[in-house]
Amino acid sequence: MPLSAWIGMAATCFIAAMxxxxxxxxxxxxxxxxxxxxxxxxxxxxIILVLSLAMSAIVVPGVRRSVEPRLLTRLxxxxxxxxxxxxxxxxxxxxxxxxxxxxxxxxxxxxxLAENRWRGRHAVIGLRPAGDLAAGxxxxxxxxxxxxxxxxxxxxxxxxGTPARLTRATLLSFFLLIYAxxxxxxxxxxxxxxxxxxxxxxxxxxxxxxxLLGLRVGDRLNPAAAAALAIxxxxxxxxxxxxxxxxxxxx
Numbered sequence: 001m002p003l004s005a006w007i008g009m010a011a012t013c014f015i016a017a018m019x020x021x022x023x024x025x026x027x028x029x030x031x032x033x034x035x036x037x038x039x040x041x042x043x044x045x046x047i048i049l050v051l052s053l054a055m056s057a058i059v060v061p062g063v064r065r066s067v068e069p070r071l072l073t074r075l076x077x078x079x080x081x082x083x084x085x086x087x088x089x090x091x092x093x094x095x096x097x098x099x100x101x102x103x104x105x106x107x108x109x110x111x112x113l114a115e116n117r118w119r120g121r122h123a124v125i126g127l128r129p130a131g132d133l134a135a136g137x138x139x140x141x142x143x144x145x146x147x148x149x150x151x152x153x154x155x156x157x158x159x160x161g162t163p164a165r166l167t168r169a170t171l172l173s174f175f176l177l178i179y180a181x182x183x184x185x186x187x188x189x190x191x192x193x194x195x196x197x198x199x200x201x202x203x204x205x206x207x208x209x210x211x212l213l214g215l216r217v218g219d220r221l222n223p224a225a226a227a228a229l230a231i232x233x234x235x236x237x238x239x240x241x242x243x244x245x246x247x248x249x250x251x
Contacts, residue, residue: 005038006202013051013203014210019233021059021172021214027207029106029151029237033244037159043196049143049183050192050200055207056176061240062215066169067191072177074129075153075170078136079143086144087185100245102142106151106238114231125161156228168218217241 012034020027028048035044125131135156142152153174157167186192 005015006199008038009035009047009199010203010206014206017207017210018214018217019082019210019213020055020175022229023216027055029233033240036244039199043193043199045199046186046196047200047203049179049186050196051203051207053179053183054173054200054204055211056172056179058208059211059215060172060176063165063169064173066165067169067173068166071127071132072170072173074132075136075139075174076177078133078138079140079174080136081133082137082140082142083144083178083185084182086141089141089144093125096249097246100242100249103238103241105143107235107242110139110231110234110238114235125156125159127157127162127250131156131160134171136174140178140182143178144185151234154234158230 012031016027016030019030031048031051032044035048038044040045072101138152153171154167157170162170210247
């Protein structure tokens with residue numbers, strides 16, 4: 001891998017890790033578009049999966065007391081059900097179509113969340129077991145397919161008006177579990193090249209430092225700022241994903 005590409009990944013890794021630890025999600029959403037520009041798609045997604053797992057392991061202990069165990073359990077069960085679908089799609093889907101669809105969905109839901117906040121409707125739906133399982137299933141499929149598990153669960157929790165601290169703790173804990181399962185599944189069914197492990201290992205320190213800094217920032221954010229940050233990141237990442245896909249289609 002060229003040194004310039006590695007430097008770009010390291011910088012992206014640090015910023016994305018800090019963002020995720022701050023508000024509960026954002027690592028894969030921010031890292032995927034940039035990593036896809038710096039490495040082949042299959043390699044980029046696998047590196048992000050390993051990095052996401054490593055970063056989650058370092059930040060989860062700092063938020064574990066805010067986790068709601070039953071909610072986390074249902075999300076995890078749903079994600080394990082959706083994971084095989086994502087793995088199958090990863091093997092056969094057209095990457096360009098996948099990224100266009102993912103970007104469009106993220107932008108639409110970011111707009112919906114922003115509109116709800118603007119009108120003062122903080123809770124549109126209620127947290128229910130069936131909804132928890134469904135959100136987890138979509139997240140599991142998305143993790144295997146494009147390396148992004150955050151948007152489906154975040155959108156669900158924000159539509160339900162979940163408190164910011166609970167949202168952050170749930171997302172970070174969920175990531176630890178789903179990324180562990182996804183990395184294991186990739187290693188078993190598709191194999192993980194040595195280059196993926198080596199590149200990810202060289203980037204882990206940047207993820208850890210960014211994650212630890214992000215925890216400090218997140219502890220000081222008020223709910224309104226946390227919601228605005230989450231919506232802003234969703235919208236920007238969705239638009240960037242669409243722009244990157246359009247560029248690939250044209251060139």
